[in-house]
Amino acid sequence: MLAEQLEQQFHVTMEQASAGQLYAAALALCRQRQQTLPTVEGERKLYYISAEFLVGKLLSCNLMNLGLWDQVEEELRRVGSSIAALEDAEPEPSLGNGGLGRLAACFMDSIATLGLPGDGVGLCYHYGLFRQVFDHNCQTEQPDGWIEPQSWLRDTGREYPVQFGARQVTGRLYEIDLPGYGNTSRSRLRLFDLVGVDPGLIREGITFDKTDVAHNLTLFLYPDDSDRAGRLLRVYQQYFMVSCAAQLILEELAERGFSREELDRHVVIQINDTHPSMIIPELVRRLTEEGMPFEQAADLVSRSCAYTNHTILAEALERWPAADLEEVVPQLMPVIRALDALAKRRHPEPEVAIIDENQQVQMARMDIHYGFSVNGVAALHTEILKNSELAPFYRIYPEKFTSKTNGITFRRWLMGCNPQLADFITRRIGPDWKRDAAALTRLAQWKTDCESLTELLRIKAAGKQALVRALAAAGETVDPDSIFDVQIKRLHEYKRQQMNLLYIIWKYRQIKAGKIPRRPVTFLFGAKAAPAYRIAKDIIHAILCMAAVIRQDPEASKWIRIVFVENYNVSWAERIVPAAEISEQISLASKEASGTGNMKLMLNGALTLGTLDGANLEIADLVGEENFYRFGRPSEEVIRLYADGGYRAQDLYQKPEIEPLVDFLLAKPMLRQGDAEQLGRLYQDLTHKDWFMALLDLEDYIRVKEQMLDDYEDRNGWASKMLINIAQAGYFSSDRTIAEYNRDIWRL
Ligand SMILES: *Cc1c(COP(=O)(O)O)cnc(C)c1O
Secondary structure (H helix, E strand, O other): OHHHHHHHHHOOOOOOOOHHHHHHHHHHHHHHHHHHOOEOOOOOEEEEEOOOOOOOOOHHHHHHHHOOHHHHHHHHHHOOOOHHHHHOOOOOOOOOOOHHHHHHHHHHHHHHHOOOOEEEEEEOOOOOOOEEEEEOOEEEEEOOOOOOOOOOOEEEEEEEEEEEOOEEEEEEEEEEEEEOOOOOOEEEEEEEEEOOOOHHHEOOOOOEOOOOHHHHOOOOOOOOOOOHHHHHHHHHHHHHHHHHHHHHHHHHHHHOOOOHHHHHHHEEEEEEOOOOOOHHHHHHHHHHHOOOOHHHHHHHHHOOEEEEOOOOOHHHOOEEEHHHHHHHOOOOHHHHHHHHHHHHHHOOOHHHOOEOOOOEEEHHHHHHHOOOEEEEOOHHHHHHHHHHHOHHHHHHOHHHEEEOOOOEOHHHHHHHOOHHHHHHHHHHHOHHHHOOHHHHHHHHHHOOOHHHHHHHHHHHHHHHHHHHHHHHHOOOOOOOOOEEEEEEOOOOHHHOHHHHHHHHHHHHHHHHOOOOOOOOEEEEEEOOOOOOOHHHHHHHHHHHHHHHHHHOOOOHHHOEEEEEEOOOOHHHHHHHHHHOOEEEEOOOOOOOOOOOHHHHHHHOOOEEEEOOOOOHHHHHHHHOHHHOEEOOOOHHHHHHHHHHOOOOHHHHHOOOOOHHHHHHHHOHHHHHHOOHHHHHHHHHHHHHOOOOOHHHHHHHHHHHHHHHHHHHOOHHHHHHHHHHHHHOHHHHEHHHHHHHHHHHHHOO
16 A cells, blocks of 8 residues: 555655655555545534644554554565654644643544544644753753645645734635544644745744734744733734634535524534634624624624633633734724623623723633633533632523533544553453443453453553653663653643652652662653743753752662653653653642643553542542542632632741752752752742642642552552553543533534
């Protein structure tokens, strides 16, 4: 199959082909197959609109979904290569930031696999988020280009004008086909690019002229918004995305033979977080310009749009000064004002106003008033939305609120990244679980079967070996017999990588005091910090400094090691997840909406060390107390502490158990590795503010983590817990999540 493609494309044999030619041929093979699959048509069509789609590399998963994987792998094996080797040549598009973007990608896989009529809609950033490079123990940012002459993108040639006041730019539609697993149809990612985008604007790192919007709109995802030009640029980008999307949606409505008045019957738009919220006023604007009365347009759009909330962090809830919107999208502001006025007539309470008393446009509020559904992304998160963050809205619209616990695609996060484990499962319960993940529970019957448990441990050891090889290629030596303790996720104070660091400092001091652990531990981190998020970068700096301190200490380095992978992305996750043994899910309770990293790691047999936050709570319920390592204050207590301002970092810092750990940040060994200003800032923050209460849970965290390391020594007991975790992970398949969205919201 690949041989014919090579012959056709390059006139070479499998033996003669270069690695580049093999990759190009495999890409072309997939693209041809995918394009012959029909898209799903239906009475009602879903547009999943999102600023991010963190799809990861596509070759291996597409071959799997198309049913070509075995055949192509066999052809490659005969010439000493493999699909994995080819995929090394594929650049990973960094079209997302973290969990939210990865969720959108998992959802597209499930939408395609379930054969639902739905496409993803977003932007085609040429340089994605950024590529993280460590320099002198600090994060620096570089452009992360991924568009090559041969890529997954297909140019449709369709263009859409977008108006910013008097200025007009043009969006061009590109598509990436997404074949469903074992399916006869496909979905598409439909990504808009700015015609005339100019990479020449990029200067040092990822800085560029933020004011030249006619040439910069699709250069980067989330450009630095610490100044006004950056904030305006985000509005420009968002409007560019939704204006193109609105035109596409209305065009396809007409192409499908439906009238504007039937919009709500034939279109459903899932707004993934607030970045695409302006789709609401933009659709209303276009409908009214065609002559539809305002209230009818607002009503139709409201019955077509549904909103997913991803965070309760106040600083992450988007709001734009009305004056900024007036400047960027003057044609849209009258519509937003009219929507605001109508909402205020119906609901005059100031806390639900779209345009608030500070003349800020509150995007989430617009989504809730003018959408028919609001969902949180895990049970606890939705409860917190209803009872605190969005309580005034829940009182007005209780019927709009629904909970949809996130999920992950098992194609990528088990069958793709851990074929040995997938095979282990299939040999015991048959292949049904691949289409119906709930069937995984049948695996639990092997929880005391010695042979199965031994094999499970062997598979984990092989996953660790494979990661050790990948790390060696990146210049890191790791002991494959050490315990792999993993925290991989965006760097954010609420996720509390700093608390993990304080544990490592504690452990280091224990070793220096002669308390030797039973077995070496490797602490693996992967995390990017937002370029303008100073304290997050300080935390990265402190972890990298601590890594160097340990590395240079002949005593401690025998027992502990920190490995911080550079440029954490989907490809790294696919290597780390099968190797992980301890899954660090240590966010401050109430702050992590769901998490999906927790699901990937559980599915691959890591045990969770976690707070009762987000989906951790559901994981703990499913696997039971004895198979989950819980610590920390519960969310109600944390919410109360915030409400009454009862948390005092200083008081906790003064405890004799805690003070030396925090002080170590400024001890001589650290200062020899790093920068006193950055370390000092983190020290100051932890001792005087500690907004996400790392010191509050630190002692409990240390206690439970030590318990976990002890329990690890009972290898059969540990393996049994692993097996239970895998068996209970079926609930977290994104196929289940998407089936629920469809049943309760989309009704496709
Ligand atoms: C799954 C995933 C995330 C989300 O991780 P959380 O632990 O849920 O925050 C972020 N980045 C990448 C690359 C992922 O694959």
